[in-house]
Amino acid sequence: MDIALNNEAPHTSVVPSGEGRFVDDYLLYLMARASHAISAEFHATLRRAGIQVPVWRVLASLSGSTTGETVTGLAEACLLQQPTMTKLxxxxxxDGLVKRMxxxxxxxVVRIAMTPRGEATVRDLLVSAKAHEAELLSRFPDIGANRLKELLRSMAARPARGRRREAA
Amino acid sequence: MDIALNNEAPHTSVVPSGEGRFVDDYLLYLMARASHAISAEFHATLRRAGIQVPVWRVLASLSGSTTGETVTGLAEACLLQQPTMTKLxxxxxxDGLVKRMxxxxxxxVVRIAMTPRGEATVRDLLVSAKAHEAELLSRFPDIGANRLKELLRSMAARPARGRRREAA
DNA sequence: TCATGACACATGAAATTTCATAAGCTAACC
DNA sequence: GGTTAGCTTATGAAATTTCATGTGTCATGA
Structure with missing residues (x-):
């Protein structure tokens, strides 16, 4: 049960007052905060490469796809609205990173595929991303990476259950 | 240490092609996706209440604070830039939800505190948020909530930035 | 074949966010 | 005591995102 986690102060205290804010024990907030923090680490790499975060997300989502992705599919993958993706x-x-087919x-349907320039751009970033992930996981030797990833995948799965679609 | 997680398809397949996209096994992406998905569940509640997501975040961060928060502190707490927070x-x-003092x-320094209207607004939302969190955790009975939260907190803690704790 | 509804992407105006910087204070130092 | 550097918030222009809707395509069935 015990795992050796960092034993820093339980809350990084943006609030000097109350000893415990609601948000500091709120799962949704902790998830968002953790995600934001670890992503920010990698964003520094993107910044150095002069690549915007949403651009990286698109390229990463495209990498490995031979047939290309649809606009709507990319929007979902990148957690963006469809019109946002169209404009992105x-x-x-x-900028010559992708092409529409x-x-x-x-x-x-419009299929989006990387251009050679896009592929070249993403190649180095993928290396950095994998290295960063490995370094990150090494910081938490007591958690099983696969176990954690499975949990995250199941959290991302349909909330569903309960009220589905209202009878019309 | 086996836990019975949802055994859905490992990837929700936005991509029909390659059997495994890079992002589907990339920790940063899985974190962002899980965070986004579970937050979206609660955002439906906010929508019904006519409260925008960033507004909820500010109110939630303020709840419990007696002295009020600084603008910069709120920006960090809500994962926003400082100018964004000022305008928010x-x-x-x-809208009469907070006041500057x-x-x-x-x-x-400008201290931000809730108005009575802000307090009234957040009160109900906090109840909903706690209920949602409880329901959410009940979906994953095999994970220890506190253990998970500790992990998330340590992930959110300052990573590299040169060296670790230098005694000052 | 022609409706009809659903789907996929694009578009335009409005709202929000960001970047760079300004303005007002504080603290440290010489 | 007067710089100088640093911190906190505000501001304005530009870029991005969103919302609502438009256009073209597909699918079903009468």
Whole structure:
């Protein structure tokens, strides 16, 4: 049960007053804060490379995809709205990182694929990302990486259950 | 140490092609995705109450604080930039949710405190938030809530920044 | 074949966020 | 005592995001 975690002050105290703020024990906040903090570490690398965070997310989501991704699919993957993704892709096309291609079966669909320039850009970043992840996990030797990842995946899965769609 | 997690498909497949995208096993992405997903559940409640997400974050961060928070402190707590917070507070002051007060010791500092209207607004939301958190944790009975929270707190703690704790 | 509804992406105006910087204070030092 | 550097908040222009909606395509069925 015991794991040797950092035993710093339990709350980093933005608040001097009350000994415990609500948010400092609120799971959603702790998740957002942890995610933000560890992402910020990598964002420094992106900054040095002159790559914006959403651009990196798109490139990372595209990496490995041969057929290309749809706009809506990318939006979901990057946790953005669809119109936001359309405009982000406009910029990335302009910068030569990705290209839009027609879908073979469905003419509504636009498939997004990386250009050689996009691939070259993402290649180095992927190396950095993997290195950072390894370093990060090494900071917490007592947690099982796969176990943690499984938990996160299940958290991201459909909340569903309970009220689905209201009867029309 | 086995835990019975949801055994859904390992990746929700935004990508039909490659059997495993990089991002689907990338810790930073999984954290962001999990955080986004569980937050989205609560955001539905906020939507119903007509409260914007950043407004909720400010109110939640203020709840319990007697002396009030500084603008910069709130910005950090809410994972926003300081100018963003200033403008957000402008709107919240306009809507009567918070007020700006001078700091007793330092005239540079502006202390932000909730108005009665702000307190009333946050009260119900806090109840909902706690209920949601309890329901959420009940979905994962095999993880220790406190253990998970400790892990998240340590992840959010200052990482590198040169060396660790230098006794000052 | 023609409705009809749903889907996928784009677009435009409005709201928000960011970046760089300004203005007001404080603290430290010479 | 008067710089000088640093800290806290505010501001304005530019970039981005969002919301609502438009356009074109697909799918179903009468």
């Amino acid at each position: 892709l406009d910029r990335m096309v302009r 027609p879908d073979a079966r469905d003419r509504r | 507070l402008d709107r919240m002051v306009r 001078p700091d007793a010791r330092d005239r540079r």
